Amino acid sequence: MARIVLGVSAALALAGCATEPYPMATPAPEVAPPAPAPSIYDGAPAAVARNELLVCSPLDSNLGPVGADNQSLEYTPYIQTAAGALLRVPTEQACLSSGFGYRTTIGTGSAHTGIDLANPNGGFVFAAGDGWVASEDYRGGYGLVLELDHGRSVHTLYAHLNEIDPRLHPGVFVHAGQAVARMGRTGNATGVHLHYELIVDGVKEDPLAYGTPYQTAPLAPGAQVTEVGEPAPADNALGAPPAQASAPDAAPEALPDTSGDQTPACDPNAAYDPNGACAEAPEQAPPKP
Numbered sequence: 649m650a651r652i653v654l655g656v657s658a659a660l661a662l663a664g665c666a667t668e669p670y671p672m673a674t675p676a677p678e679v680a681p682p683a684p685a686p687s688i689y690d691g692a693p694a695a696v697a698r699n700e701l702l703v704c705s706p707l708d709s710n711l712g713p714v715g716a717d718n719q720s721l722e723y724t725p726y727i728q729t730a731a732g733a734l735l736r737v738p739t740e741q742a743c744l745s746s747g748f749g750y751r752t753t754i755g756t757g758s759a760h761t762g763i764d765l766a767n768p769n770g771g772f773v774f775a776a777g778d779g780w781v782a783s784e785d786y787r788g789g790y791g792l793v794l795e796l797d798h799g800r801s802v803h804t805l806y807a808h809l810n811e812i813d814p815r816l817h818p819g820v821f822v823h824a825g826q827a828v829a830r831m832g833r834t835g836n837a838t839g840v841h842l843h844y845e846l847i848v849d850g851v852k853e854d855p856l857a858y859g860t861p862y863q864t865a866p867l868a869p870g871a872q873v874t875e876v877g878e879p880a881p882a883d884n885a886l887g888a889p890p891a892q893a894s895a896p897d898a899a900p901e902a903l904p905d906t907s908g909d910q911t912p913a914c915d916p917n918a919a920y921d922p923n924g925a926c927a928e929a930p931e932q933a934p935p936k937p
């Protein structure tokens with residue numbers, strides 16, 4: 649009799665064991681596929697290379713030449729660099745609120761090492777080009793900062809960010825135009841804007857003026873510059889002897905961004921030497937203090 653009772657309880661126990669795995673097994677498959685966390689960056693709009701850049705206010709300092717319609721006359725959509733073309737304005741919508749170099753109407757007057765692209769509504773910030781995340785961290789007055797390495801010693805830096813795509817970490821590859829962050833005002837910022845820097849060979853360059861067709865031309869043989877300058881040396885203001893009889897009437901093409909940059913001790917007559925100092929003069933255009 650006792651054997652029968654044991655037999656029944658054992659059978660019940662077995663039945664229990666037999667039925668238990670099923671309820672445990674059913675939820676497992678549902679947990680197994682890790683639900684990919686939806687990211688706002690997946691649904692972000694694509695970066696657009698706009699054909700013009702408006703200044704926020706013509707009264708802002710250090711904007712460079714501005715046209716009658718408040719458009720930056722220096723602006724071109726892409727920065728030509730050794731690492732390829734980079735977006736000159738890697739934001740959704742923004743106006744230029746501050747240029748590169750020494751500025752006087754903001755703060756106490758200091759060297760500004762990038763350009764400011766403002767939008768009170770924020771918006772996405774895009775990778776200016778293909779590259780790798782070099783760093784993403786908080787840097788005091790810069791606030792939340794993302795720095796990308798585009799190769800060939802070309803970096804871009806994005807500061808005052810509201811947030812960075814949490815999936816980005818040093819070494820992660822990003823595609824040109826990929827939404828990587830959101831504009832903010834972290835750190836020392838008076839309003840929502842992107843502080844955008846271009847760093848080439850460790851030197852902070854003007855993201856608005858660097859790598860325009862005008863400036864990259866002298867990097868080639870330099871022939872274009874000499875051809876333009878030959879008919880009429882436009883830089884006689886430097887006191888260069890007018891060795892040539894050509895009348896100073898045919899002004900060279902109205903190339904932008906030469907204002908205030910005539911400081912290089914550059915004899916226009918020496919410009920005919922592609923390797924001379926004048927050939928490199930346009931490279932010094934970014935007004936660095």
Ligand SMILES: [Zn+2]
Pocket residue numbers: 746760762763764842843844
């Ligand atoms: Zn700035």
